[in-house]
Each structure stands twice: as C-alpha cells, then as structure tokens.
Amino acid sequence: MRVANSFVLIACLLLMSMAGKAQSGTVYNLSLGQFPQCSGTWAVEGSVYICAGNNNVSVTLNSGDTVIANEPSEISAAGGFTLNGANVGTDSTPVSLYSSNGNFNIGDSTVYGDLRASDNNNFSMNINRSLICGDIIGRNQTNLQLNDSQVCGDIVAGNGADIILNGSSVDGSITAQNSSTVDLRNNSTVGGNIAVGGGNSDIVIDESSSVTGVCTENTVLVEECGGSSTTHHYELLVPSSSVACLATPVSVRACANDTFPCASLDTSVAGETVTLTAFNGDSITLAFGGNGVASGSFSYPQAGEGELAEVVITGVSASPVEGLYCCPDGVDCLQSASCSSVFSTAGLVFTRSDNADQQALPGQVAGVPADVNLRAVRTNTLTGACEARVSGTRTVALGYECLNPAVCDSSQSLELAGSLVAGNSGGSVSNLTSVALTFDANGIAPLTLHYSDVGRIGLHAQLSLPEDPPDPAIDLLGASHSFVVRPHTLVIANDPGSEMLAGMPFRVEVEARNAQGEVTPSFGREQPSAAVALGLDIDSVAYPPSDPQMGFLGDADAGSFTSASAPGRAVNDEVFWSEVGDLDVVPRLNNYLGEAPPPVETVTRLGRFFPAYFEVISTVDPLVTDCACAEDDQQYMDQGLPIEVIVEARSALDVPVRNYDQSRAFGGLASVRFEAENAGEGLPLGDRISALDGVEWVDGERRYEANRWLFERLPSSTQPDGPYSALQLGIGLAHTNAEGTLRNRTMNSEEGGDCVATESCTAVAVGEVLDMRHGRLRVVSAYGPEQLDLPVPLVTEYWDGTGFVRHRNDDCTAVPRAQVTFAGESIDTAANLTVAVGSSVTQGSFRFTDLASSSAICFTGGSAGLQFSAPGEGGAGSFPVGVNLSGQPWLRFDWSGDGDWDMNVPGATVSFGYYRGHDRVIYWREVLE
Secondary structure, eight states: OOOOOOOOOOOOOOOOGGGGTTTSSOEEEGGGTOOOEESSEEEEETTEEEEESSTTOOEEEOTTOEEEOSSOEEEEETTEEEEESOEEOOSSSOEEEEESSOEEEEESOEEESOEEEOTTSOEEEEEESOEEESOEEOOTTEEEEEESOEESSOEEOOTTOEEEEESOEESSOEEOOTTOEEEEESSOEESSOEEEOSTTOEEEEOTTOEESSOEEETTEEETTSTTSOOOOEEEEEOOSEEETTSOEEEEEEEESSSOSSOSSBOGGGTTOEEEEEETTTEEEEEEOOTTSEEEEEEOOTTOOTTOEEEEEEEEESSOOSSEEEEOGGGOSOEEOSEEEEEEESEEEEEEESSOTTOOSOOOEETTOOEEEEEEEEEEOTTTOOEEESOOEEEEEEEEEEEEESSSOOTTOOEEETTEEEEEEETTOOOOOEEEEEEEOTTSEEEEEEEESSOEEEEEEEEEEEOOBTTBOOEEEEEEOOOEEEEOSEEEEOSOOOSSEETTOOEEEEEEEEOTTSOBOTTTTOSSSOGGGGOEEEEEEEEESSSSOOOOOEESOSTTSOEEOSSTTEEEEEEEEESSOEEEEEEEEOSOBTTTBOOOEEOOEEEEEEEOSEEEEEEEEOOOOOSSOOOOOOEEETTSOOSEEEEEEEEOTTSSBOTTOOTTTTOOSOOEEEEEEEETTOSOOOGGGEEESSOOOEETTEEEEOTTSEEEOOOOTTSOOOOOEEEEEEEEEEEOOSSOOEESSOOBOTTTOSOHHHHTOOOBEEEEEEEEEEOEEEEEOOEEEOTTSOEEOOEEEEEEOSSSEEEOTTOOOOEEEGGGEEETTEETTSGGGGEEEETTEEEEEEETTOOTTTOSEEEOBTTBOOEEEOOOOTTOOEEEEEEEEOTTOGGGOBOTTOSSSOBSEEEEEEEEESSOOOOTTOSOOOOOOO
16 A cells, blocks of 8 residues: 555645636527437437437537536436536536446536446546536446546445546545555545555555545555544553452553543544553454443463563554553553553452453442452462362451542442442542351352442452461452442433523533432542533424424533532533424433443423524515616505515524424414504504415514515595505514513504613514505596597596595506506507597507507506597597506505495596687586586
C-alpha cells in the first residue's frame, strides 16, 4: 500500500467553464417528444427514453444542447454517450444516463442525474471540467478518470476498478471491490469514505489531497485518511495483586473523552486490536468488542512470593489522540504504557461463581443479590496449579473498600454470606467483619453479595491460620479485582410541570435507585461524576395521537446534567422540547463508570407542552388585475383583501410548532379573532371581517391567503355606511389553554388611542391603513344624434356619507368582457362590439382598454371610458347595454329594493337619432318610459 500524508486541508478546485458555454444549441424536452441526436431510433417506455438499435448506438450532445424532462427520467444508449458543453437534467427533475455496452466521454458539461453502466461489461469514463450531480455506478474493470470535475454523489465500482481523481472532488464516498485502485492527486478531495476490497487493492493519496472520511483496504484501516481514530486514550487495567496459580485478568478500555478513569467508552474501535506483553515475555493480541473493551488474561505460575511483574501495551491498530494510561484496579490512572501486579504463592481469592478460575468479578446491580466465591488456595510447587489451603468452617474477616467514590456512604450496606460487613474508604482497609464461612475440599466458600449503593468497590478478606507443622502460622490475605455496581433504575424524580411551553427550559432531576426502589446516594459523587454522562432521550410522542412530530430535546445530551444537592440525583435546568403535546422521555446512561451496562430505563410522561407565543406575519400583495393598476390603499367593502396573514404558533426557539395542527387532533387550539378600527376611534368593527373559506391550523400555521377574506358591507336593507378613510385591520386570539402570548400587539379596537403606551393592546395590526368604501357599478342611458360619437357613462361609485358619487380614484376595477353585453350579446366576441342601428352600425370602444389584447374592461378615474361611434345617416335607433357582476360582488347594489344584491346592473339604453339640443344647452336629459 502506498499512501502519502493527506492531512492537508485544501479548497475544492473545480473549473466549471460549461456554465458559460451554454449560450447556443437546442433545448430538448423528453416529455414533449423532443429527442437529441441518436445514431439509432428513439423508443419510449414510461420515463425511460431509449436510443434503440444495435449495441453501438450512441447519443451525442453538442455545445449548448440542453436536455430536460417534466419528471425524473433516464436516457439509455447501448453504445454510450458523448457530451461536449451540454446540460442534462435539473436539480428538481434529474435525467440519468445508462449504457449497457459503451463508454462515457463528458467534457465541459453539467449532468443532474446518475451515470450508470451495465452489470456485465467494462466501464470506461473520461470526465473533464464537468459537474455530475448524482452517483456514478460502474461495474467490473471500471476505468474512471475525473479531471477538474466534481461529483455530488457517490462512486461505486466492482472488481479491478481504476479510479483516478485529478484536481477533482467527490462529495460522497468511493467504493470498489477486489484488485482495485483509487488514486487522488493534485488537490483532490473526498467528503465521505473510501473502501476497496482485497487482492492487490490500493489507495494512493498525494500530499495535496485529502479524505474527510475513513479509508479501508480489505477492512484494514488506513490511518492517513481522516476519521481514522476517535479514541482519546487507552486505559490498561491490571489488578494490583495476583495469586500465581490463577490466571491474572487484564483489560484495555478505549476512552472517548479526557476523563480518567473512563466516563465514556469509544465503541467505534470494535474490531480493532491491542497487543500486550507481560510477565515472562508472553504476548497476546486482543480484539475490542462492541463495548469498547478488549479483555484477556496472563498466567505466571512460576512467580515467587512478592514478585512484581509488568503488563505492557506494545501495539494498537488504531492510534489514540492522547496516549496510554495505567489504571491499577481500575482507579488512580497514570499516563504509562505498563501496569504492575504483585504476586503471592498463597492467599484468598474472590472468583466468579460460574468459573472458579476467573478472578475478574462481573459488574453488579445495586440491590440485586449475586453469587461469588472466596477461594483459599496455594500454588503447588511442582505443577504450578492451585490447591486448597483450607477446608471446613473457618472464621474469615470480610469487608469492602469504596474506590469510586472513595468514601462509603454510611447509610448504605454491603452484605456477604448473609452478614453485613464493614466498609472502608479508598486506600485503607482497617475495618473488617468476622463471618463464619465453610470451605469445601477445593478450598471454595460460596458467598452471596448484596450491595445497596453504587460505585466501584473491591472486596477484602483475611484468614489467620495457626501453626500446623510443617506449615507455619500465616495470615492469608485476599482482595478482589475492583468491579462496578451500577444503579438498577434511573427515574425522573421531580415534576417538571403539567403546563409547559415549547422551547422553554424546564428542570429535570434524575434519581438513581437500587432494585428495591431506594435512592443510591453515591450516584453523582464518582470521579468523574457519572452525572455528566447522563442524558435524556425522547422515547415517543404520546400526544397528539395522529402523526405526531417528534421535534427534539435540547440541552439534554450527555454532559448536560450535573450532580444535585440531593443524594443520588443529577439535575439539568436547561432541558427543552421544541414541540407541543405530551412527551415520553427516558434518562439514558450508556454505561456506568466506563464498564457496567446501562441501568433500567423508565419512561416518564411530560406535558402538556403549549406554544410559547403566537406570531402574526402579514404581507400586502399588489392588487393584480388584467389592467394596469396603480398602487392605492383604497378598497371596496366585500372585496377580497390583498393582504396575506399567517398566524404562527411558535416555540421559544422562534420556529413553528408542527404538532399544533387540526388534522393531528391537537385539542384546544386557539381561535383567531378579527379586529378593525377606523382612525383609532374606539369603535370596534371586527365583526365586519370574514374569511371566504374555512381556515384551520396546519403545521403550526393558520393562513389567510390574500383575497380570501374581506371587510363586509352592511346588509342591503340598511343604509350604506362609510367611507372609513383610515381603517386598520388586526388579528387577535382567543386562547383555550395555557399557551403563550400573542407577540407584538399594536392595537385595541375597543379602546382606541395609543394602546402601546397604555400596555392594553389586544391584537396585532395587519397590512396597511385602508380607505374602505361601500361601492357599486352603474351604467347610465345616453342619447344623441347619429352624426356624433356618443359617450355612455359606465362608472364605479361609492357612498360618501350622504349619497353615491363617482369613485374618481378607482384605477383598478377590471370587468371581464364576457360580462358586458351590447344589444344582448357578449362583447367577449369582437364582432359583437359592432351593433346595428337603423340602416347603419355603431362600434363600441373603451378609452382605457386595448380591446385587441385585453380580456377585461379597465377603469381609470372610476370610468370605463365607454363610447359608441357615430352611425351616420340612417343610423337612428336604440339598443341596450348590460353588465353582469357575477365576479365582482363588491360592486353590486340592491337596485330592485328586494333585500338582495343584484347581480345585473340595471340596463342602460343607447339611442341615436334624437334631438340633441342647441350647442349652448349645458345639460339635456330625456327620460324614457
């Protein structure tokens, strides 16, 4: 393997000259049957477009050619593709390229889609100065070279692949099989992993190139790539004392952080190895398990009494960041690659009940009885094997030592063989309790261990034997290897509250308990404190019941808890949930003191959580009609308001809470209250606002789209009111639960005046101040001689407080031509603009409307500018002009007085051939019956 140093950070060099070359060429939309150059014939199968023929048919795209589709698609060409300055697909609708027999030659091009080759053929590709936003999927004998190019996805190949990146980047990963080579040169980068199989596989990275992820050859880690090791340090655990006739257990822990001993294990080293050399020169290589621990043992039966022997870490397959540490008995760690153990030829040994030769006691659970053995042994001088030193009933002094925390809690107890035994602070074993034990013929006395507290502890024993010639009087001493007693259960012990706000911090107190449900006071007093390894996770969202959004717990990861003043508790005052509803959470401790498995997890329901506040967002949309419309703040009653309003239920993180949703059955949703006031008069007009459609809460939003809500007119049976020249609209809320407040309130239609100054605002003003008017459309009969053009008043009017007057500021009204009739015929048909009168014709026109292009009649200054041309001699006659307001209800009026707004404007009569009076007459009107 040849791998150069790749820890140099580089910028991605990508010369995308093709973006500037797509200035000419042809656009092909596959979905419309527009196909690029194919040496065969085109066939279509769904969204797959096939350049069909023999195995040599190919597709060619030249400079500026663009291929798109209306849906994600694929082009298949057996003979391959040639792209020169082309563009294929888009980010939203990719078009992939597939070849079963040919090669890919791509230069100065952009492809949004995958490049795929057949499963059974060689794959050759040359990509120069191009962007491939997709995956490249090759097969066996893949030959791929990227020059000054970028791949947004992954590269996948089979056996015998030859993949070269020259000044190029791959955002994803590169994977190939046996006998493959991946070569990075000239500032090339790979954002993911590189993995190749066995055989003659090779990963070559020059000094200017880098890999962010992990590189592996046939599962062997290439350390020069990024991500090769996340282990902070290794800890070697060796017992401080051993008995020669028994194997001495050793273990190495991979630690993920800078706490000593480990507070968190690095489980990513699973499968990595560590080599140990010990005692008489024997070496063993151990593999790390999924828990981040490698365990084994050494035998040294020839050790003499009091002999000191070392275990040394002589190699690791994945180097740590910090280094190697010795932790005798699992505590008091010092930076060193070796640990020592003192040997005895006889003594008392604590062993497992299921394996009397195994001295390493397993981790225990607080409050749960466990069986262990105490063995009285000595080393047979001939065989080196263990033999019984005593048998029968003997009085043995027993006790325990608190190692982490180093001080035992006086309220707790440890029971051995049915007797409470004395506890000792770390480093001193002066208190022992006499207990009668019965040893069998093998020197084994069974014990039952029961500890009510938690922590790392060790067991101690002493047996005084009188002289028994030829054996002299002796004190047999023994100490167990340290072991961890973890909590049985973690529970949330406090009540964070039943009404909380999304995104707002709340207090969580986690209590460690033993199997009897009693607090374990040593939890949190460890060094480092186990409280710092505690975290809180979401188990499920219990409410709303339908399709709830999980959201996330904030400030609840490991490291967010600290020891509380209450014994056995850890506290976190900064936990928050980003959503609303009811939440089931579990306290989690991945391991306890770096060894023991996690405690039992208990689920606690928290909530209900409500929005922290509500936000009103409004935007004014320009009034869009078929006519040019100047910006104006005037508005007709009953006309859709050009204001979009969004009411958002938000968390304290200032984002919408998605569970606040009608369809998710989140009960007790806030209702929206409309408010309106004119010039701050304190006269509420909110009951005049209505939404045209029912609006519900969706994903934390209640949206009122522009033109879908309005300010209503009074009933037609009453006199019109207005105008309201300074009408301000607003949104208020009626809350049903313990929700947060409506933010940025600026109005109170009940009081008037400056509610911000008096802090009495109840609503949020939306949009701009409006000049709101009760309006109508009117067409007036007109009469004149046939020799002159005849104007016909078609105008919009509004109520000015005493009567209707022409709305001279109305430049926005547009009435569809289909709703206007001349002589009973719709002028949506151009021919109907011409009307027969007498023996001649007249033609209608509108001063402000280009009838050749517009489908609506436009008003300016409140007038449509309607007039009819002079029919001339013989053109005497009359015809009606009508307007239907089916699409403009705000311009209807109760002309008939029947209590309904009339859809049709009373028809007007246009008459030619009547005496028009003297030119000096200012006004003349004829009333027709």
